[in-house]
Every structure is written in C-alpha cells, then in structure tokens.
Amino acid sequence: MMAKLRKIILIPALVIVFISGFFSCGVDRWPEYAHMTALDTWMYDIMQQNYLWYQDLPSYDDMNLFQEPATFLSNVKSKNDSYSFVDSVMETPLPTYGFDYSLVRSADIDTAYNALITYVIPGSPAAQAGLVRGDWIMKVDTSYISKKYETLLLQGTEARDLVMGVWKKVPVETEEGEESEETKYEYKVVPDDRTLDLPAARVVEDNPVHKYEILPVKENGRDIKVGYLMYNSFTAGTKAEPEKYNDELRRVSQEFQAAGVKHVILDLRYNAGGSLDCVQLLGTILTSSARLNEPMAYLEYNDKNRDKDVTINFNPDVLKTGVNLNQSSLYAITSSTTAGAPEMLIRSLFLKDSYPIATIGSSTKGQTVATEQFINEEFRWSVNPVVCTVYNSTHDNWGAIIPNDKLKVSETSIDGVTNYSEYLPFGDPNxxxxxxxxxxxxxxxxxxxxxxxxKAQFKIEKSVSSPASRRFTGGTGLRIK
Known part of the structure; x- marks a missing residue:
C-alpha cells in the first residue's frame, strides 16, 4: 500500500521539494503524510467500485488527494451528479429554538422586518412558547428585526421575549389635512398585544411523522373521512430505537383504517428524502391490496455490480403491526424541496389507469438515483456516492414530478395571490x-x-431554517442502507 501511494499521488512541485528534504536526511518520513491522503484515497477506491458513473472519475494521476473531503468529492464526481455527498459520522446535534421563519419587510419601518413562522418542531422551545405556523414576530426582546441583527435575534441560543403581531386588513392612515370620501384599507402586520416567552435553545428531536389528522370531507355529496399525514423524512428511527418512526407510521395506518379513511393526503413539501426501506413501508401501506407482492421499483447498478440489481416489491411482511389501507388514489403535496425518496414513492404508486395521483404544490427536484453510505471508521467520515438508478414498476424513471395542470399552487401563492390568512398550522383544513x-x-x-x-404586496426577503431544526438522519435524497 505504501509503495502504491508513492506511485499514485500527484504532488505539486513545491510540495515535492518540501518533502524531499525529509528523505534527503536518510529517514523515510512518508508515513507522516500518508494520513493526509488516506481519506481521499479511500473515497476514491470506494467510488471506483460502486459509483454509478465510475467511468467519469479522473485517474489517480489527475487528482489532488490533499483536499478536504467535500472539495475532493466535488472535483472528482461526474458532471451528471448533484446527489453524492460526504458527511461527518460524529456530527453532534446543535441546540435550537425549533422554528423556521421567513422575513417580510415591515410596511411601517423601512429597515425592519417581520418574521413569519413557517415550521415549529413539536416539543421544542418554540412550541413551549406557544409559537405556531402562521404566527408573526415583530420584535425580539425590545428590538425590531433587521437584517443586521437577525442572526443574533432569531438564531441565537438565549431565552427571548417575542413581541407578536397579526396580519390583517386595517384602515389606511390619512395624512394630516388629507380628506377622503371613503375609507381605504391595506393588509399589514400589526401588534396583537401578545408577548411570548421563548425558552433557551436546546437539542430537540424532530419526529418525521410531524402531524396527522382525520378530516371530515364531502365527496359527491356524501360524508367521508380523509387522512392527512405530514411526513417530513423517510427515516426509520434513531440509533437507540431503529424502528421508532416506522412504528409511528404503522400506528397511523391503524388509526386511518379504524376511522374508515377513504383518501389519504400525503404532505411531502418539506420531505428531502431518506431511506428506501421507509419508502417500501409507506408504499405498502398506501397501495391497493391488489398490488401487494407485486413490483414497486427496480434498482439497477453499474456493470461492476450487476449482482446487486434488485426488484423492490410492495411487501406485506414489512407492515408488521401496520395495515394496508387499500387506497385507489393519492393526493400528494409537493415542493421544490421534495426529492429522492418521496419522488420514488409517488412514481412507484402511480398507475395511470388504476392509481392516479393528484399532486399539489410545486415541481419536485427530479432525483431518479439512489446513494449508499460507506463509513470510514478511522476518520469518522462517510461518503455517499450515487450507486444505482431507480425505476418504477413500469420501468420508467421520469424526472421532476410536476403538479397537475389545474393544481399549480405553491407554498407562496394560490392563483398568483399572496394570502397570509391561509398560512396556517399543518393539518388545519384552511x-x-x-x-x-x-x-x-x-x-x-x-x-x-x-x-x-x-392582494398583499408582501415579498419574502429570506427564508431561514434555524440551526438543527430538522435533523433527520435519513434525509438527503434516496439512500440505501
């Protein structure tokens, strides 16, 4: 291995001169530098064997093995690849308030912003304070929110006082001496006399099964039940409880069945991916009973790993304590964040004639490949290269999922009109x-x-995820264990 390293490492001229000084003393000090290239070399060897596009990798002689892992991967991966990634295995959760927000410029103060709450983790300091999606923060402690101090005010760790507001229609104030025959109105955020006590940030657990509800709906004049599920990551569980979140999905399926749910609305707008095993479980819960044990998807690897090609079925064995809901259709809420695992689920369930899917929101990312994690225990880093192409049950792998023509409504607009009165907690029918x-x-x-x-003239200036607000171990596209 040592001789191989000497042969394959391409070292800039100045470094060669520097290192040669050590050898000229008659002492072989190469082992002191081997660790500087060992991680990149390991990553490259893994990709040579497993990478879907291994033919696009540069040769050893054309690489710089002294780079940080993320930089090295970025420089060697295929131009077709926007999904492979590296990660630290020793990543420690950060303390967080547990909410995300978007900044909207104040209608009354040029340099100030109001923060629209877009996501709140149940059980977090934000939830403890009483924050819900759709709330507005006007001040933090005694300060208005400005771009200069926003990070300090909204992404800190200390306990805070939040001065709240509400978005509403209010009369336009006329200037002194100005007369008007009729009262004019405008929409803006105004104080609502609430101040919330936000506790100090702490490490929180964000459950991928974020919210579910059983809603009464009328279909063709008849009362039916609809199940709503906000599912934010295809993550099976935690290190201590590997099936914790999958068991929650199974429990939700039982409740939906007991309630006689006819349709499921699956909210995937914040779902950025996860594990293929979870896709198989949720797909088996949602598919029609006639498709149980039939193909759900196909995985095809590079020509060095054809023996890994596999057919994934809608498998009743993965249900365990869960149940098949025997659905004949699906209503899916998507966004540009929706990628990998949720896209595989939608493609796998969809059958034009027998299992239509109404997609609502905005187009998904369009990922049709899966990554696999390889861990280097010595350096506590992982490389996650693309290893296979994912096809649905009809052996198609179309790209982005585009909302149905009449349903092109997004997170920030309905029919092109911003309406913050409908920016409400997930699961609220409105x-x-x-x-x-x-x-x-x-x-x-x-x-x-x-x-x-x-028609509010508000413009979202910036959207922010608070540190560690959604720390799912199974996210990032579509991953194979």
Whole structure:
C-alpha cells in the first residue's frame, strides 16, 4: 500500500521539494503524510467500485488527494451528479429554538422586518412558547428585526421575549389635512398585544411523522373521512430505537383504517428524502391490496455490480403491526424541496389507469438515483456516492414530478395571490395547500368564480431554517442502507 501511494499521488512541485528534504536526511518520513491522503484515497477506491458513473472519475494521476473531503468529492464526481455527498459520522446535534421563519419587510419601518413562522418542531422551545405556523414576530426582546441583527435575534441560543403581531386588513392612515370620501384599507402586520416567552435553545428531536389528522370531507355529496399525514423524512428511527418512526407510521395506518379513511393526503413539501426501506413501508401501506407482492421499483447498478440489481416489491411482511389501507388514489403535496425518496414513492404508486395521483404544490427536484453510505471508521467520515438508478414498476424513471395542470399552487401563492390568512398550522383544513387538496376531493377546486382576494404586496426577503431544526438522519435524497 505504501509503495502504491508513492506511485499514485500527484504532488505539486513545491510540495515535492518540501518533502524531499525529509528523505534527503536518510529517514523515510512518508508515513507522516500518508494520513493526509488516506481519506481521499479511500473515497476514491470506494467510488471506483460502486459509483454509478465510475467511468467519469479522473485517474489517480489527475487528482489532488490533499483536499478536504467535500472539495475532493466535488472535483472528482461526474458532471451528471448533484446527489453524492460526504458527511461527518460524529456530527453532534446543535441546540435550537425549533422554528423556521421567513422575513417580510415591515410596511411601517423601512429597515425592519417581520418574521413569519413557517415550521415549529413539536416539543421544542418554540412550541413551549406557544409559537405556531402562521404566527408573526415583530420584535425580539425590545428590538425590531433587521437584517443586521437577525442572526443574533432569531438564531441565537438565549431565552427571548417575542413581541407578536397579526396580519390583517386595517384602515389606511390619512395624512394630516388629507380628506377622503371613503375609507381605504391595506393588509399589514400589526401588534396583537401578545408577548411570548421563548425558552433557551436546546437539542430537540424532530419526529418525521410531524402531524396527522382525520378530516371530515364531502365527496359527491356524501360524508367521508380523509387522512392527512405530514411526513417530513423517510427515516426509520434513531440509533437507540431503529424502528421508532416506522412504528409511528404503522400506528397511523391503524388509526386511518379504524376511522374508515377513504383518501389519504400525503404532505411531502418539506420531505428531502431518506431511506428506501421507509419508502417500501409507506408504499405498502398506501397501495391497493391488489398490488401487494407485486413490483414497486427496480434498482439497477453499474456493470461492476450487476449482482446487486434488485426488484423492490410492495411487501406485506414489512407492515408488521401496520395495515394496508387499500387506497385507489393519492393526493400528494409537493415542493421544490421534495426529492429522492418521496419522488420514488409517488412514481412507484402511480398507475395511470388504476392509481392516479393528484399532486399539489410545486415541481419536485427530479432525483431518479439512489446513494449508499460507506463509513470510514478511522476518520469518522462517510461518503455517499450515487450507486444505482431507480425505476418504477413500469420501468420508467421520469424526472421532476410536476403538479397537475389545474393544481399549480405553491407554498407562496394560490392563483398568483399572496394570502397570509391561509398560512396556517399543518393539518388545519384552511391551510392553503391542504385546502386545495380537500377542494380537489370535494370537486370545488379550482373555483368556478373568482372570489374577492386579498392582494398583499408582501415579498419574502429570506427564508431561514434555524440551526438543527430538522435533523433527520435519513434525509438527503434516496439512500440505501
């Protein structure tokens, strides 16, 4: 191995001169430098064997093995690849308040912003304070929110006082001496006399099964039950409890079945991926009973690993304590964040004639490949190269999933109109995208007549995920264990 390293490492001229000084003393000090290249060399060897596009890798002689892992991977991977990644195995969760937000410029103060709460982790300091999605923060302690101090105020760790506001229609204040025959109105965030006590940041657990509800809906004039599931990562469990979150999915399936749920609305807008095993479980819960034991997807590897090619079935054995809901269709809420595992689920379930899927929101990322984790125990780093192409049950692997033509509504607009009155907690029937999904089931969306809509001139300046707010171990596209 030592001789091999001497042969294959390409070293810039100045470094050669520097290192030669050690050899000229008659002492072979190469082992002192081997560790500087060992991690990159290990990554390269893994990719030579397992990488889907291994033919695109540069030769040893064309590489710099003295780079940081992420830089090295970026420089050697294929131009077709935007999914392979490296990660530290020893990553420690960071303390967090447990909420995400978007900044919207204040209508009254040029240099100030209001923070729209977009996500709250149950059980977090934010949830303890009473924050919910759709709330507005106007001040932190006694300070208005500015771009200069935003990081200090909203991404710190100390306990804070949050001065809250509400978005509403208010009369336009007229200047002194100005007269108007009729009162004019505008929409803006105004104080609502609430101050919330935000506890200090701490490490929190963000459960991928974020929210589920059983909702009464009318379909063709008949009362039915619809199950709503906000599922944020295809993560099986924790290190201590490997099946913890999968067991929650199984429990949800039992509750949906007991309630007689006819349709499922699956909210994947924040789902950035996860484990193929979880895709198989959720797919088996949601598919029609007629497709149990039939192909769900196909994985195809590079020509060095054809023996790994596999067919993934809708397998009743993975249900364990869960149940198959025998669904005949699916309503899925997606976004540009939706990638990898959730895309595989949608593609695998979809059958044009027998299992239609109504997608609501915005187009997904378009990932049709899976990565696999390889861990270097010595350095406590992992490399996660793309290892296979994923095809659905009809052996197709189309790219991004585009919302149905009449359902192109996104997180920030409905019919092109910003309406913050519909920016509500997940699971609320009036929340903008869930409301559309329910409307599709009831046949009331798209509306036949345009209603009076509040045309707020607000613009989201910046969207922020607080540190460690969603720390799912199984995210990042589609991963194979």
């Amino acid at each position: 929340e903008r995208l869930l409301k559309v999904a329910i409307g599709v089931i009831e046949g009331t969306y798209p509306p036949q007549e345009e209603k009076d809509k509040s």
